[in-house]
Amino acid sequence: MTSLRLHPVAWVSWLLAILIGVTTTRNPLYLGLILLWLAAVMVTARLVLGQHFTRPPLSPWRWGSVMILSTALFNALNVHVGTHSLLHLPAWLPLFGGPITLEALLYGALNGLVLLALLLAFGVVNGVLPVWALVGLIPRAYYPVAVVVAIAVTFAPVTVRRLQQIQEAQAIRGHQVRGLRCWLPLLLPLLTGGLEHAFQLAEAMMARGFASQAAVVYTLPTQVMVLLGLVGVLGGLLVQMLTVRTLLSMGLLVGGSAVLIAALWGAGRSQPHTRYRPAPWRGRDWLVLCGALLVIVCFLLPVPGVDRVSLFYYPYPTLTLPAFAIPLGLATWGLLMPVLALLLDGLPKPPAPRPNERPTEMVEARR
Amino acid sequence: MITFDQVTYCYPTDTATPTIPVLHKLNLHFHAGEFTLLVGPSGAGKSTLLRLLNGLVPHFSGGTLTGKLRVNGLDPVLATPRVMSRHVGFVFQDPEAQFVMERVEEEIAFALENAATPAQAMRLRVEETLDLLDLAALRQRPIATLSGGERQRVAIAAALALRPTILVLDEPTSQLDPQSAEEVLQALVRLNQDHGLTVVLAEHRLERVLPFVDRVVYLPGKGGAPISGTPRDVLAAIDLGPPLVQLAKALGWHPLPLTVKEGLSFNRQIVASLADHPVPPAVVTQGKPPLLQARNLEVAYGAQRILHGVNLALAPGEIVALLGRNGAGKSTLLKSLVSLVRVARGAVTIHGRTTQGLSVAEICRQVAYLPQDPNALLFADTVREELLITLRNHGLHPALGVVETLLTQLGLADKAECYPRDLSVGERQRVALAAILVTKPAVILLDEPTRGLDYLAKVQLMALLKMWRMEGKAMLLVSHDVELVAALADRVLLMSQGEIIADGPPADLLRASPLFAAQIARLFPHTSWLTVEDVLANVGRGKEEAV
Numbered sequence: 001m002t003s004l005r006l007h008p009v010a011w012v013s014w015l016l017a018i019l020i021g022v023t024t025t026r027n028p029l030y031l032g033l034i035l036l037w038l039a040a041v042m043v044t045a046r047l048v049l050g051q052h053f054t055r056p057p058l059s060p061w062r063w064g065s066v067m068i069l070s071t072a073l074f075n076a077l078n079v080h081v082g083t084h085s086l087l088h089l090p091a092w093l094p095l096f097g098g099p100i101t102l103e104a105l106l107y108g109a110l111n112g113l114v115l116l117a118l119l120l121a122f123g124v125v126n127g128v129l130p131v132w133a134l135v136g137l138i139p140r141a142y143y144p145v146a147v148v149v150a151i152a153v154t155f156a157p158v159t160v161r162r163l164q165q166i167q168e169a170q171a172i173r174g175h176q177v178r179g180l181r182c183w184l185p186l187l188l189p190l191l192t193g194g195l196e197h198a199f200q201l202a203e204a205m206m207a208r209g210f211a212s213q214a215a216v217v218y219t220l221p222t223q224v225m226v227l228l229g230l231v232g233v234l235g236g237l238l239v240q241m242l243t244v245r246t247l248l249s250m251g252l253l254v255g256g257s258a259v260l261i262a263a264l265w266g267a268g269r270s271q272p273h274t275r276y277r278p279a280p281w282r283g284r285d286w287l288v289l290c291g292a293l294l295v296i297v298c299f300l301l302p303v304p305g306v307d308r309v310s311l312f313y314y315p316y317p318t319l320t321l322p323a324f325a326i327p328l329g330l331a332t333w334g335l336l337m338p339v340l341a342l343l344l345d346g347l348p349k350p351p352a353p354r355p356n357e358r359p360t361e362m363v364e365a366r367r
Numbered sequence: 368m369i370t371f372d373q374v375t376y377c378y379p380t381d382t383a384t385p386t387i388p389v390l391h392k393l394n395l396h397f398h399a400g401e402f403t404l405l406v407g408p409s410g411a412g413k414s415t416l417l418r419l420l421n422g423l424v425p426h427f428s429g430g431t432l433t434g435k436l437r438v439n440g441l442d443p444v445l446a447t448p449r450v451m452s453r454h455v456g457f458v459f460q461d462p463e464a465q466f467v468m469e470r471v472e473e474e475i476a477f478a479l480e481n482a483a484t485p486a487q488a489m490r491l492r493v494e495e496t497l498d499l500l501d502l503a504a505l506r507q508r509p510i511a512t513l514s515g516g517e518r519q520r521v522a523i524a525a526a527l528a529l530r531p532t533i534l535v536l537d538e539p540t541s542q543l544d545p546q547s548a549e550e551v552l553q554a555l556v557r558l559n560q561d562h563g564l565t566v567v568l569a570e571h572r573l574e575r576v577l578p579f580v581d582r583v584v585y586l587p588g589k590g591g592a593p594i595s596g597t598p599r600d601v602l603a604a605i606d607l608g609p610p611l612v613q614l615a616k617a618l619g620w621h622p623l624p625l626t627v628k629e630g631l632s633f634n635r636q637i638v639a640s641l642a643d644h645p646v647p648p649a650v651v652t653q654g655k656p657p658l659l660q661a662r663n664l665e666v667a668y669g670a671q672r673i674l675h676g677v678n679l680a681l682a683p684g685e686i687v688a689l690l691g692r693n694g695a696g697k698s699t700l701l702k703s704l705v706s707l708v709r710v711a712r713g714a715v716t717i718h719g720r721t722t723q724g725l726s727v728a729e730i731c732r733q734v735a736y737l738p739q740d741p742n743a744l745l746f747a748d749t750v751r752e753e754l755l756i757t758l759r760n761h762g763l764h765p766a767l768g769v770v771e772t773l774l775t776q777l778g779l780a781d782k783a784e785c786y787p788r789d790l791s792v793g794e795r796q797r798v799a800l801a802a803i804l805v806t807k808p809a810v811i812l813l814d815e816p817t818r819g820l821d822y823l824a825k826v827q828l829m830a831l832l833k834m835w836r837m838e839g840k841a842m843l844l845v846s847h848d849v850e851l852v853a854a855l856a857d858r859v860l861l862m863s864q865g866e867i868i869a870d871g872p873p874a875d876l877l878r879a880s881p882l883f884a885a886q887i888a889r890l891f892p893h894t895s896w897l898t899v900e901d902v903l904a905n906v907g908r909g910k911e912e913a914v
Binding site for chain 1 (some may be wrong): 393423426427448449452453455456457459461463464465466467468469470476477478479480481482483484486487490491510511525526531535545555563656702705707726727728730733735736740742743744745746756757761788802803806844
């Protein structure tokens with residue numbers, strides 16, 4: 001039984017949809033909706049996963065409020081545009097001098113909202129996906145890369161522990177860190193130790209049949225395709241940034257991604273490696289993926305009947321009520337799909353007393 | 368199965384001078400399904416021999432190899448380690464340095480993923496391997512959270528994932544405590560006896576494996592011819608051996624007993640002849656003021672209390688051994704004595720003066736502390752420089768001859784200009800000792816000093832400790848090595864769950880505990896004997912009085 005409730009690809013598509021959603025709009029209504037769905041997903045994930053949810057080291061809510069406050073203040077102090085003046089700072093203050101407007105304050109807060117959404121989204125994905133699941137997302141064509149990343153993940157805590165040991169060992173020899181040069185007795189054993197560790201690991205991997213040179217065959221067409229795909233995606237982004245959104249940029253983005261995925265998939269097929277227990281792709285993963293695609297399509301591409309002008313919101317020179325297109329608002333519901341998918345799996349059952357194993361076996365058999 | 372025919376191997380060197388071969392015209396034969404134990408001093412070529420079996424030597428190490436070697440009918444040099452990985456599973460010494468993945472299951476699957484095993488077959492293979500090593504309960508655990516013994520079991524499982532017919536282990540228990548070592552060795556015995564796996568094991572802890580081993584191969588080192596045969600034959604011919612075997616050889620017992628059970632049939636006559644000669648209790652010198660004293664020590668990590676209410680006193684010229692299970696707080700106690708961990712309550716005094724407010728450096732000028740891994744200490748270019756650096760750290764000037772005298776004492780005089788990390792484990796440890804002893808501290812704290820040492824290095828260390836006892840130094844020794852404690856300690860402290868639960872002479876404390884009873888104590892349960900010397904001295908006296 002795997003501890004994953006949803007396929008990592010589903011989660012990543014969800015994350016991508018949020019990234020696209022919050023970066024294409026400054027409309028507080030859409031942002032508010034997205035944040036609401038995000039919060040719902042986070043709460044559900046915590047409830048359903050319980051202990052398996054890795055809590056972020058800092059509370060995203062506390063961080064987010066700090067961020068909203070600071071971006072609002074920063075914007076208000078720097079941008080002195082707007083009709084609703086709250087107070088007037090003396091003009092001799094460099095940068096800050098001038099009227100402090102409600103418009104600037106609000107627009108700053110909106111940017112803070114975007115940052116909060118990003119923080120929450122990464123918090124959720126970090127919480128639900130362990131590192132190994134993310135490593136598993138590295139395309140099969142880059143198997144050696146995946147192995148190196150996996151080693152790095154296990155190497156880091158070992159190195160930290162070793163540094164602590166060395167620090168202690170040098171302290172008992174009367175070593176005191178006073179300046180840059182004093183780091184030498186700590187770094188040298190760490191580096192030589194790390195090198196010895198690397199050699200031992202290389203030997204161990206060789207003893208278990210790992211040989212990278214025999215594995216990968218990067219054919220020329222694959223490499224050209226990967227390059228083309230990347231150029232397409234980057235070009236699309238560039239066009240989108242420099243000019244107004246056009247069909248050209250969309251075409252480049254979509255086409256480039258397609259070529260890239262096809263190239264990697266093709267190269268992965270020629271890889272002589274298999275994967276242990278690939279995460280299963282189930283119905284609920286389709287749900288999440290489709291929700292994410294809905295948001296991406298509606299927010300990025302011209303869809304008939306969807307008024308994408310309302311995504312654009314600008315409070316200067318004077319505050320206006322943001323426009324709201326119902327189809328777009330409905331589309332944001334796509335981000336709520338993980339809640340549905342997680343609830344489909346059910347809330348964690350309380351640990352039932354297990355006097356004998358038979359009944360569960362029978363249930364299993366009936367399934 | 369495995370045949371060495373006139374195999375000679377030299378490690379690569381950059382000089383043109385001819386080097387001494389590690390293995391010289393080696394002839395050996397291992398049979399299928401046998402459990403072979405490889406013994407010999409460090410540097411005798413045990414690791415080299417084992418690495419020849421799967422082609423790591425010479426593929427990984429370079430060097431020149433001559434002669435004929437066949438493993439499962441294959442030549443490992445031609446077949447390459449990649450192919451040999453399907454015939455030979457290999458487990459290394461350090462449980463930390465052989466893992467690629469984060470979790471147990473993935474680690475086992477790693478070799479299978481590499482070999483492009485189909486997903487369905489791989490799933491089954493991983494399940495089987497988990498059961499083989501009894502790891503099913505740990506399958507989802509991150510390897511970093513496992514104990515040393517569990518890690519080595521995972522390493523064995525990972526090595527067996529490709530279903531090799533030969534399992535090779537290079538001192539797999541040298542970094543483990545006795546319980547973990549026991550766990551690993553039992554797993555090996557089961558793999559050999561129940562599943563017919565051919566096992567080749569290099570190991571220092573003879574007493575645990577001897578009863579299960581079919582054959583012992585002794586490599587004398589320096590290119591000498593190996594001695595190979597049944598455990599009894601080989602042990603009779605070499606000096607190495609657990610206390611039981613040494614005693615049996617000294618008293619001429621035949622056939623050589625390998626277990627305490629076998630030894631018990633010989634001991635009756637001795638015990639009977641000594642029945643009315645009660646042994647006088649050992650004399651304990653008391654009364655000198657303690658050099659180091661700890662009162663009511665308390666240490667906590669967060670809410671977890673590691674030490675509570677620990678009282679301790681070390682008198683000059685006394686070796687005190689601290690025994691206890693893993694995680695009992697032994698290492699923390701040593702660290703708290705030199706203020707490496709924050710002491711929540713209680714006080715430590717050295718020469719009657721409190722250490723409160725002193726820096727670690729100031730304390731360590733009077734108290735030497737040898738951590739578990741001496742490698743963490745060493746970084747200088749030469750051995751001599753290591754000693755000078757410590758002196759410089761403390762702002763002391765090297766007094767004439769201090770460094771030379773210490774190096775001579777520790778048997779390092781001819782290595783003074785060597786790079787410390789190139790030395791053997793035992794030598795490296797003595798360099799670390801020199802680096803902490805150059806300030807002439809009166810108290811020495813040692814954390815598992817015999818870990819990873821071979822027989823010879825252990826004997827040298829024991830001689831050093833005895834010399835320092837004569838000089839009046841106070842020593843506290845954390846060790847799992849019961850035989851070492853039996854031979855050296857004046858007093859034994861038993862620790863459990865952060866408390867010292869017993870404090871007394873070794874003759875009392877090293878008998879009853881299943882974990883900490885010396886082999887000789889188990890052989891003569893109604894005496895106070897702990898070492899071979901004890902028995903021989905008393906048997907000699909008993910005979911004289913009988914005459």
